[in-house]
Amino acid sequence: MRPGCSGCWFCTPGRTWSRTRLPRWLTCRRCADRLQRTGVDLTGYSAVQRVEDMESARRTLGYRRINLLSSSAGTRAAMIYAWRHPEALQRSAMISVNPPGHLFWDPRITDTQFE
Structure with missing residues (x-):
């Protein structure tokens, strides 16, 4: 763990990411401050x-x-990659596509689809 860190995922050597650790990482103000001081936007x-x-x-x-x-x-990144660098792409397979205009789904609509 880095000096001044509260034990977040980003600063703890050997620790792997998991969904249960993400909220703690997001709230690690000390780590964010340290990264911003080194020029990270x-x-x-x-x-x-x-x-x-x-x-x-x-x-x-x-x-x-x-x-x-x-x-x-990740399909959004693949789609943007295909738009920007078509000459570098042999093929692309997208599973569970996240289409343009739907970055975040409306939970009310999703809930009604399961009723």
Whole structure:
């Protein structure tokens, strides 16, 4: 654990992420402050930035074209990747697609679908 940290997931070596740890990580103000002091913009990591990181990894690893397998919210990244870098994509398989305009589902509509 890093000095000044409350024991969050991000700062604890060897700890793996789990859904039960996420809320504690999100509320770790000390860690957020430390990251921001080192220049990390915690509000600025957009879907396009994630896609550009994927593209940078593809180029660095020397792959001419890649295959993407995505599910749920990851299908949004795969879709944006296909729009921005079609020449680098061999094929893409999307499972449980999260379509444009529906980033968050309305729980009232979802509840009525199960009734």
